Amino acid sequence: MSKPLPKPPRLAELFLEWYCHPEILEILQGDLHELYYRRIGTIGLTRARLCYYRDVIDNCRPYAWGKAKSSSPNFMDMFINYVISAWRNMYKRKQFSLINILGLSIGMAACLLILQYVNHQKNFDTFHTDLDRLYRLNLGMSEAGESEVTYRAANHPAAALALKKDYPQIQETARIVDVAIFMGSSVLSHKPEGGTPITFYEENMYVADPSFLKMFSFPLVNGELETALDHRDNIVITERLAQKYFGEEDPMGKTLSLNGAINLTVTGILQDLPQITHFEINALFSSHVFSDGINNAWIWPEFHTYVKLLPEATVEDVEGQLDGFVNQYLGDVMEEFAIREAMTLQPVQDIHLHGNLLKEIKETGNQRTVSFLILIAFMILLIAWINFINLSTSRSIERASEVGIRKVVGAAKENIILQFLTESAVMNGLAIGFAVLMVVLISPYFNRIAGVEIISGSWFRQVLGEWSTWQAMLILFLGGTFLAGLYPAFILSSFQPIKTIKGHLYQAGQRVHFRHVMVVFQFVIGLSMITGTVIVFKQLSFMRSQELGFNMEQLLIVKAPSIVDSTGAERANLFREQLLQQAQIQQISYSSDIPGYNIQNINTIKRREENIEEGFFATFLNTDEHFFSTYQIELVAGRGFLEEIETDINAIVLNEKAVGLLGYSSPDEVLDQIISVKTNSWHDLKVVGVAKNIHNQSLAHGQLPFVFFNGRGFGYDYLNIRLNTEDIHETIANVEKTYGEVFPGNPVEHFFLDDYFDKQYQADRKFGRVFTLFAVLAILVACLGLFGLASYISSLRTKETGIRKVLGASTAQIFLLLGKQFLWLIVIATIVGIPLIWWGGNEWLANYAYRVKLNLWVFVLPVTSFFMMTALIVFWQSSKAALVNPVKSLRTE
């Protein structure tokens, strides 16, 4: 045979096959091929191919189109029928439907709430223009030879300038540094013409490079962005501050004075910063106040440094050169202080969730918390889906005859599956509607406990205004419809009509087994969440109940005056003497810092004779002579500072931790020893006493080595007043009055140390509350499912219990009979759950330096309450069967 002729053009063939009805295709194709092969002989291949194309296109006429014809002509009718029967079924079994829909909608609502929270967290700092080019220059520090690197959010003053000078890839750099670094507490005051000065303590005031305002998108409502920080006496304040000091007046060009000494001109009004930024700024000063000495300093890593790259630069390129940069500028410093430093660039939008370094401007979020919440929301949804699956399959017997009839009349398995999927879609659709309603209602409460501030718009807009919410709703709807609907649909559609219509109803053991596994799974999740809540709150109360090493009851803290002149020391003594005359006041002391935050005054100390490598970081606290008695810190050896001993200016008191790290075996051994401290150079200090360890920070942190020193009247920021009174209000009023008299012009700001200290646990409490909310939701959904299942099972066994009662079973026996299987499931869930919770709980507790010891007692409350709850639900549902008169339950047939 000669070689086969070339086939007709492939594209035309494909087109033909696509549009042509399968029945017609063969005939038509046959004719077309016959013509084609004949034409090759008569008019040549090329023209034959062209003719083939023409013919195929020519044949594309309605009679040949086949797609629509292949589907069942009454598809729409059947679909409408499915919807109708879904509706009727739901209506007929109201309780069952309600439980299903309610459970689903709670699960969905939890997901939507979490999504909203996650969105809020992810939106931090995303509003800046050129976001992808903004980075923060983080500084990593470690002691020589140690691998542990501590990263801080602030850098050396000179880093920004050097970086910009050396690297052409960098478009701009900007630094901001907290004013508090320079002057402790700061007071702003405005003196209106002819009025009394308006004076307040202010926090979150920063000295900023002029480039800062251009780099970040914080709009000025008044003033020129370009020039607002161009002069050393410029100040930019927020709208809130403007309102506070100037009221209705126009603040622009007016004078604000800092600590009564420096006069500043308002050159810009900054729009109040939104919550969704890692900055917290009330006022900005110009960095022109810095001398070249500061600007070129490679010490003092307190300057938050930001970098904007050129559009064509890559961050990898710049970051790769940072090691060389650090070595070039910091080589000497690192050697001198025996430390290692490294710099990294962190995208500004990652700071909120991936920051949490030392020296963050404000508290950052936590990626782990966010992930954990996502997991919990998913678990709740899973519980709801399991409810749906369990309830639908357990009801299969009721639906069996319907399925049987449908099949006899001609429904195929696919049709039945489609029917049940339609039912599932209807339920999920209703559920998503309810879920949105719930979210709108819960949102305000949730946002409050989760600490989310919504700036504008109604709750409703907040929920539905986000495109991602709609996406999530669609995913929840489809996920629910298919994931939860598919299994019951397959089970129900697999019934054989003959058996079901004849009444051969079987409860396949395997399926019951599957349902039990599901219930155990739900119980485990529910139990974990209750126990988790218990552990969180146990840890919280544990931390708050521990001895701190000092007494913070009735300890009033007043900020030391910022507006002072040469008489400051005298006035301080006067204030002390005047207050001590009052019976309600036990003791007063001055100090540079107070417990409740991470004290930043850290220096290297060592024994005088040792090398610097043996040294370690210790926290320095400047105190007066009355500090230990005011705080009631116990001294285990030696003495505190004494006014009459002149040399105490070079004396220090260590805490036990520092003594241990220095390598002394007992506190007495260290007395009168000389310790070297590295500040700018080495200083020798004599140890005069040893104090007990204190918890300076929350118990999430470990105890630190402390060095107390005596500033002899200088460098105090706080007044610590030990009260002994029932009448707090009058005492405070007295303190305020005396303060006003002794330190005129200074605003008085005070708080109780215990309240202040407690603020450190705010994040934990927030986490605990959010966790509780979701635990409650999870339990609610699980209980709904249990309720439905118990009610169904007891209704199935109505007749059985009737007969048992007739034969002499007691009510108690009936309860036991019906409740037994659920109680077994709880027992199994407890056995499975405890190791899981044990592991997870310890994992979470590992974040805390001081933590509760988990023991089996933690589980007692959750397990018993779970047990009780289940028992109650089962009891309630069984009572219908157990208490009813057998005459009634057996009468109908």
Added chain:
Amino acid sequence: MKILGSFEELVLLAVGSLGDQAYGVAVKDLLEETGGKKPSIGALHSALHRLEEKGMLDSWIGGATSERGGIRKKYYSLTPIGKKALQEAHDVRAKLSINIQGLNLG
């Protein structure tokens, strides 16, 4: 009476005259030979399909032959309705044309 288009009439005549060999390409060939008319294959198939729906043609699927690489043919034949329709069409023509001078239609 069902209206018969002029192309449909030609197709019916061709199918009728081909006997049991009337399939798409054969009908097309015959029309080309006798009438000089070159129907497109699309128009032809469409017409065949339409006539079948009107009940004037009957069809069956023939056996596979090597001629078309094993692809089967669909054969058509006239139904009584089809024959009647042809007859009627012819009658109408005859009646009308009889009065035309110089025309011999036999």
